Amino acid sequence: MSKVMKSLVMGTALTCATVAHAVELEVTHWWTSGGEAVAVTKFADAWNATGNTWVDGAIAGSGGTARPIIISRILGGDPMAATQLNHGRQAEELIEAGMMLDLTDVAEAGGWRDIVNPPALLDSCTLDGRIYCVPVNIHSGQWMWLSHAAYEKAGVPVPADWNEFVATAPELQAAGILPLAMGQQGWQQNLAFGAITIAVAGLDAWREVTVNKNAEVAAGPEYTAVFQAVADARELARGSNVQDWNQATNMVITGTAGAQLMGDWAQGEFAVAEKVEGQDYSCLPGLGLNAILDTGGDAFYFPVNDDPEITAAQKELAALLISPEVQVSFNLAKGSLPVRGDIDMSAANGCMQKGLGILADGGVLPSGDQSLSADTQTQIEDLMAQFWSGDMPAAEAQAKYVDIIASAD
Amino acid sequence: MTVTSDPASRVAKRPNRLFKNLMAKLASIPMILTALVVFVGGTTWTIVYSFTGSRMLPKTNWVGLDQYERLWSSDRWIISIKNLGIYGSFSMILTLVLGFCLAACLDRKIRFESAFRTIFLYPFALSFVVTGLAWQWILNPEFGVQSVVRGWGWETFTFNPLNDPDTVIFGILIAGLWQGTGLIMCIMLAGLRGIDEDIWKAAKVDGIGTIKTYVVVIIPMMRPVFITSLVLIAAGIIKLYDLVVAQTGGGPGLASEVPAKYVIEYMFRAQNLGQGFAASTMMLCSVVIILIPWAYLEFGGRKRG
Known part of the structure; x- marks a missing residue:
């Protein structure tokens, strides 16, 4: 009897031990x-x-x-x-x-x-x-996704970088295709802004502004060129009324838009639609200009x-x-x-x-999340949302951007 | 609404009013405590911390009026205030007018009154999120009103309020009215049913027309009903948030931002509690500015009289 008890007790103790080990x-x-x-x-x-x-x-x-x-x-x-x-x-x-x-x-x-x-x-x-x-x-966010179907329809070769994309945009428009798909949400517009910044202004200017919060560089000629490029991109995205990023990606997948600036997670959408890289779509890290990705x-x-x-x-x-x-x-x-x-x-x-x-x-750089506080990020997203949806001149947007960078912590 | 006690109790023999209705007072202690701690305490705490540079966690590093300066120099806040002004004034006037007109129509002893009442009140049973989503689809040019009318033959018909920064707030207003008018109609209808039949008979004897009777006699008699409706509508306007989030998300750009959304986003998404507190304090101020003169007129005047 005591033996049975003993083994029972032992058994219980063992169970307890295993339960204690398996932590939820x-x-x-x-x-x-x-x-x-x-x-x-x-x-x-x-x-x-x-x-x-x-x-x-x-x-x-x-x-x-x-x-x-x-x-x-x-x-x-x-x-x-x-x-x-x-x-x-x-x-x-x-x-x-x-x-x-x-x-x-x-x-x-x-x-x-x-x-x-x-x-x-x-x-x-x-x-x-x-x-x-x-x-x-x-x-990383610095990717441009291009639709081969859209360029085939317009009869031009698929661009290899951002400048070629801007140059071929009129042909796309003539073929009734929206050159740039853009979801109307601040973070997407900010992502596009960030990608264009690195492609146009280069790494040094970007680092000076985003990491060191140097407002003088943000007011300088490199960033004037950036805001001009973003204003051009805004014109190429006119009429893109979708909200979510995957709806914009879907426009590229179906060929109703030529390109989208979006992070590498867009790849999942192409995979779900069973599109093949290099055949149905291309991807250009760093917009084909600066092969640099954020981390x-x-x-x-x-x-x-x-x-x-x-x-x-x-x-x-x-x-x-x-x-x-x-x-x-x-x-x-x-x-x-x-x-x-x-x-x-x-x-x-x-x-x-x-x-x-x-x-x-x-070829890496820290992401905006790593350099800017959530507060500053939100302010920049607000500015981008306002800039992309309206007719704010590039110079005015730059001035507001300089203010935000100057007060960033 | 009258808070003054009747003369009979003033001349009562027992002067100690503290122990009068003791059980009722005991029973209301929890509510009084809740009101003090949650409303007064919470509000004071928010106002105090709006003068700090708190980020994700509340901290007492005083920055004076910095948060307010930043708030009033922010484009987004200014747009939010303007939107609330437009939405608020239109919503207040239109809800009252439409609510009263609908109630008056139902009060004319029409057939299927209860069916109409249910139809008009039904939108109120839907949450703002559902309302916002439904109206987002109805106003969507690709498969909403615009495409339906174009399908009827008017090929050039354009109705796309939500994608135009100048008109987006009216798109939200339509949804807000659709949702809120039914309730106001019901309150008005209850008020109209409270009017004595004899008033109508007297007006008829005096040869006053129906519409004139409504405007000159009935509406002044319904003052308490209008006050109730006013408070309900005003509360709905100030807390406007979920409808915007569901319908436009504040877009296009910042064109349909509202103050409550600013508060939430700066407190939680931007992790800047100080800025959010400053914005909510300004919202409180606007309520107080409207409320105090009104309360003075409503309650203060009567005591003197």
């Missing part, structure tokens, strides 16, 4: 579109394979909807175990307030400093020498938790997200570039290979 971690993110959801399951499967449980906390809507929810949960004392955010300055104050888990020991053990490429990604996870987030992918993207943060068991599991998850196998499977599904250069991405398509090549050559 709630992970919040805003990856809810088709391709994105597939990518998340790569993370979840890898985590579940370690014997733990991934509790998916997807928040519908874009980052703009999800971020306030995530931040107010952390502030309100109901933190999730891990959450997606765009690395950069969005979580700066939460880190300063001591609400994010310090991952420095995990990073040192995994040698992140050596493997993360470009190193700027890790820098934007770093505050006062401590590391607080795991970068998981790289998304925005997503990162995971781990809010501080009282439970030591969860803290240990958080660190385990952090190490897992950046491990080579998970990086490959996740980024292939997401269509984004991996954060480490030492893994095999030969399964990627032509556009991704172009991006990987640029990354390997070091």
